[in-house]
Amino acid sequence: MAALPRRIIKETQRLMVEPVPGIVACADEANARHFHVTVKGPKESPYENGVFNLELFLPEEYPMSAPKVRFVTKIYHPNIDKLGRICLDILKDKWSPALQIRTVLLSIQALLSAPNPDDPLENDVAEAWKTDEASAIETAKSWTCKYATGKNIKN
Template identity: 40%
Template sequence: MASAGGDVTRRLQQELMGIMMGADPGASAFPNDDNLFEWTATLCGSEDTAYEGLTYKLKLVFPDTYPYKAPLITFETPCFHPNVDEHGNICLDILKEKWSSAFSVSTILQSLRSLLADPNNESPLNTEAAQLWADQDKYRQVCKQKYQEGAGEA
């Protein structure tokens, strides 16, 4: 079983190197201190979305069965979004039943940025956000307000 832990460590080290070399300006992730199984990620909202100019902090916790089991990912910065609840939990199929060991931290972060711009209103965790989504002007206003309220708590 020690070999399996070594495999996970090697995989996470490779992914970290890929993130550092890739230099995606909209997303980054790094281990917390010396714990390779807990990372902090930063996600910037894409241009021309309600999240433009906003930066979110996320927590990634990798199981010892990674990459065969998805990491647990939560928003630490409050995020007003149809697929994110008030505790930061995310409803995204690739983090649940559609998970594949081919996914990496980079692909997860790209998927999360896409989700911010294009939510799945068929499966909302935040019904208020899902209902407001159709009115983008109002949605942007509430999104920025909730973000600023959350920034005050941090």
């Protein structure tokens, strides 16, 4: 494997020395472009008390192209589909080389605090969020408990 660009080394070191509160990102031992990420569900969100596993991969073109990120843990969210793909502007058309891994992780954490059903990736979840937000939030809490806490509950 080619030597890692200095920028990736510096960003990885910064994540270790100055971790983002509620987020742990560790580079894979076999591939330093692949990160194992855990994100704690933000307080006062339907995802509170959940711990979500994500994968983050830096393509060869990074930082000229956005990292590839997906949820490994199942989540009920209008902007995250069943495969864990994330609908987030900075991962697509709003990416800028000025952004960093930590910016992406903070944006994902913010997306958990403020789901956006008007820009959905999962249309049925977005529709539920728009028509009966209280019920959608209960479903999100249930899924968080079932898939992201290790506690299995009955609906």
